[in-house]
Amino acid sequence: SSELTQDPAVSVALGQTLRLTCQGDSLRTYYASWYQQKPGQAPVLVLYGKNNRPSGIPDRFSGSTSGNIASLTITGAQAEDEADYYCHSRDSDSTHVVFGGGTKVTVL
Amino acid sequence: QVQLQESGPGLVKPSETLSLTCTVSGGSIGGYYWSWIRQPPGKGLEWIGYIYSSGTTNYNPSLKSRVSISLDKSENQFSLKLNSVTAADTAVYYCAGEWLTLFSGSYYYYMDVWGKGTTVTVSS
Numbered sequence: 711s712s713e714l715t716q717d718p719a720v721s722v723a724l725g726q727t728l729r730l731t732c733q734g735d736s737l738r739t740y741y742a743s744w745y746q747q748k749p750g751q752a753p754v755l756v757l758y759g760k761n762n763r764p765s766g767i768p769d770r771f772s773g774s775t776s777g778n779i780a781s782l783t784i785t786g787a788q789a790e791d792e793a794d795y796y797c798h799s800r801d802s803d804s805t806h807v808v809f810g811g812g813t814k815v816t817v818l
Numbered sequence: 819q820v821q822l823q824e825s826g827p828g829l830v831k832p833s834e835t836l837s838l839t840c841t842v843s844g845g846s847i848g849g850y851y852w853s854w855i856r857q858p859p860g861k862g863l864e865w866i867g868y869i870y871s872s873g874t875t876n877y878n879p880s881l882k883s884r885v886s887i888s889l890d891k892s893e894n895q896f897s898l899k900l901n902s903v904t905a906a907d908t909a910v911y912y913c914a915g916e917w918l919t920l921f922s923g924s925y926y927y928y929m930d931v932w933g934k935g936t937t938v939t940v941s942s
Binding site: 731739740741743745751753754755758760762766794796798800801804805806807808809810811812 | 853855862863864865869876878879892906912914917919921922924925926927928929930932933935
C-alpha cells in the first residue's frame, strides 16, 4: 500500500497564485489526478496526467510532477476556487487506489 | 456522457449489512474501474474498493474482510455490500468510474465520473 500526503489547509489572497502539493512514493510511477470538492457536493476532476484539464475546467488550473511530489497550481485564484482539493493515484503495484488527506483552500 | 446514480437505504442498523447499488447510464460499463468511495462527516475521501469491467476486484486492506463489490452488466449496475457495520461506517458513499490511459509511456489513472453521493447512517 502507499500513502499520499497533502497539507491540511492553505489560504491565498484573491487573484494570487496558489500551489498545492501531494507527496507519495507511488507518484514516481503514476501521475496524480486532482479533485475539487465544494461543501455538499461530489468531487470534480480538475486535473489528470502530466497536465491535462477536463473540458470546462479553467486554464488557471495547471499541474506538474517532480520526483515523488505532484503539484496543482491555481494561477489567479478566484473566490469560487475555495474548496477542498484531493489528490489521487494508485499504489506502486497499481492494485489499490489511494487518496491524499485533502487540502482545504481558503481564498481571502 | 456517462452518469452514475447511487441507490440504497439511508439508515442501517449496527451489525447489519449495508447494500448500495450504482446505476451507470449514458454509456458502456466496459473499460472502467468502478469504485466505491466514502466520506465520513467532516473527513476526507476513503477508497473502499473497485471492480473492473472484467469482474476483477480489489479492496482497501482496512475493509477487505467486510466488503464485497459485484457487477451486473445486463443491468449496467455495480453494487457494494459492507457487513457488520458500526457507527464508524456512517458516511456519504460515492460511486465513481476510474479510467486508465497510457500516454507517452506513462500511465494515467483518473476518476472522471462520479455519482452525487448517498448518505448512509448506521444507527439503531
